[in-house]
Amino acid sequence: MDIDKLSSGTCAIxxxxxxxxxxxxxxxxxxxxxxxxxxxxxxxxxxxxxNILSRRxxxxxxxGVLEKRRYSERPPxxxxxxxxxxxxxxxxxxxxxxxxxxxxxxxxxxxxxxxRETGKPVRALVVDENSGRPLHEVALQLVxxxxxxx
Amino acid sequence: MDIDKLSSGTCAIxxxxxxxxxxxxxxxxxxxxxxxxxxxxxxxxxxxxxNILSRRxxxxxxxGVLEKRRYSERPPxxxxxxxxxxxxxxxxxxxxxxxxxxxxxxxxxxxxxxxRETGKPVRALVVDENSGRPLHEVALQLVxxxxxxx
DNA sequence: CCGGATCCGAAAAGATACTG
DNA sequence: CAGTATCTTTTCGGATCCGG
Numbered sequence: 270m271d272i273d274k275l276s277s278g279t280c281a282i283x284x285x286x287x288x289x290x291x292x293x294x295x296x297x298x299x300x301x302x303x304x305x306x307x308x309x310x311x312x313x314x315x316x317x318x319x320n321i322l323s324r325r326x327x328x329x330x331x332x333g334v335l336e337k338r339r340y341s342e343r344p345p346x347x348x349x350x351x352x353x354x355x356x357x358x359x360x361x362x363x364x365x366x367x368x369x370x371x372x373x374x375x376x377x378x379x380x381x382x383x384x385r386e387t388g389k390p391v392r393a394l395v396v397d398e399n400s401g402r403p404l405h406e407v408a409l410q411l412v413x414x415x416x417x418x419x
Numbered sequence: 420m421d422i423d424k425l426s427s428g429t430c431a432i433x434x435x436x437x438x439x440x441x442x443x444x445x446x447x448x449x450x451x452x453x454x455x456x457x458x459x460x461x462x463x464x465x466x467x468x469x470n471i472l473s474r475r476x477x478x479x480x481x482x483g484v485l486e487k488r489r490y491s492e493r494p495p496x497x498x499x500x501x502x503x504x505x506x507x508x509x510x511x512x513x514x515x516x517x518x519x520x521x522x523x524x525x526x527x528x529x530x531x532x533x534x535r536e537t538g539k540p541v542r543a544l545v546v547d548e549n550s551g552r553p554l555h556e557v558a559l560q561l562v563x564x565x566x567x568x569x
Numbered sequence: 570c571c572g573g574a575t576c577c578g579a580a581a582a583g584a585t586a587c588t589g
Numbered sequence: 590c591a592g593t594a595t596c597t598t599t600t601c602g603g604a605t606c607c608g609g
Contacts, residue, residue, distance in 0.1 A: 270442055270467075270601080281529045282449050282512050283442075284519030292420055292433075292440025299432050303561050308591050317420075318583050323592060333522065345589090346590070354522040360545035360554035361518060362432050364511045366561075369434030372483065372504040373426060378564040380430045384547075385558035392548035395510035397534075397541045404510035404543060408535035411453050411516075414528040420582075458572050468602045473573055494609050496571070 279414050288332055288358075293317060293325050295362065298334065298351070302359045306348035334358060363393035429564050438482055438508075443467060443475050445512065448484065448501070452509045456498035484508060513543035 276287035289295040293315070300314050312322050326349060329335040334355035337347050351359075363382050370379055382391040395404045426437035439445040443465070450464050462472050476499055479485040484505035490498050501509075513532055520529055532541040545554045 272442075275442060276523060277526060279527050279530055280449070281516035281519040281524070281531070283446065284523040284529070285515035286442040286445050286519075287523070289515070290440070290442025290445060292422075292425060292436040295436050295440060296433065299430070299561065302559065312591090318585090319592060320584095320594085321582065324581095344590075354518075357522070357555050358518055359559060361511065361514045363554055363559060364514055364545050365435035365439075366431035368504075368508055368511060369431040369436075372507070373434040373437070374431070376427060377429050379434070380432070380561055380563045383560050383562055385560040389549070391554070391557065391559060393545050393554060394548040395514050395543050395545050398544040399539070399542060404513055404541070405507050407541065409452065409509060409513060409541060410533050410535040411449065411530055412533055413530045459570085462572095468604085469573065470575080471602065474601095494571075 280411075282411075285361075288329070288334060289361075291325070293321065294329055295365075297322075297325055297329060298355060298358055299362055301335065301349065301351050301355065302362065306350060308347075308349075311349075329355075360393065363391065364395055367393040430561075432561075435511075438479070438484060439511075441475070443471065444479055445515075447472075447475055447479060448505060448508055449512055451485065451499065451501050451505065452512070456500060458497075458499075461499075479505075510543065513541065514545055517543040 270290075272287050272290075275283045275290065278284070289298070296315055297311055300311055305311055305314065308322065308326070311317070311326070312319060315322070326335065330337050330349070334352055335349045336352050337349055340346055340348050366380070366382060382393070383389060384391055396402060397404060397407060420440075422437050422440075425433045425440065428434070439448070446465055447461055450461055455461055455464065458472065458476070461467070461476070462469060465472070476485065480487050480499070484502055485499045486502050487497050487499055490496055516530070516532060532543070533539060534541055546552060547554060547557060
């Protein structure tokens, strides 16, 4: 679809989908959050063709969720690191993992999220920051600017 | 990419991406959460080609996040409703909206989420269900089954 | 008018080979 | 390693048509 239109639209959700409406991009962020930085790490982990990995890395870098950094001059070597925006997206991946486990968890054993410091399993839950209420208990209404009826 | 492989892989995140790694699917869920049920409502709201919409609705129905229900026999009319799985995905969309607002919020005024009952704005935050800590403050580690090094 | 199905050109994905 | 070039295959998206 038209990604440029998505990222400039009036819906805040669309603006995120501009990045992760593509599965590869989200999986790259996942691997980056696991500490991967190099082209070949991503390529091997994802089984992705190099040309499309290249394209995604460039797009994610231009979008500001990854940062390219040269860590060796001779030979020239670059690494990709999560920016603050990228790190802040990781909890959303965690929430997606929670959902995936609950509603599509059949078959083989699934990956788990743990707190790296305590070693305890983490269960992602989306709440309202103000009230603390879990959002799945709240009747949400998305209000578009300029009054668009639903 | 290969969606079937995604939805059967060992990573819980991948299993969610099988559904929303596609931007259209997520936007359909967004509109469904706004109360839309009919083919033409989605089509008009999204500006999507009918064949694509048809394909996505079928996929989302087979995936179990939408349910097709016939509400009129003559003429035959169907509506699409969120299932429990679909409703539980909405908080993730809310978290994505929050992120989109923070990191890609420039330009025109953006859509907002409000509590339909109180009318108050909702700020989505992903926390650990057990400790209550915001996940962006937690050092997360994704543990794959069968020990895969990062 | 609603809910699609069909057809076709354009675009993107994927595999593979190759280069600095 | 970290990509680029090239090629084939798949998917997308727009226009149009069809049955109820």
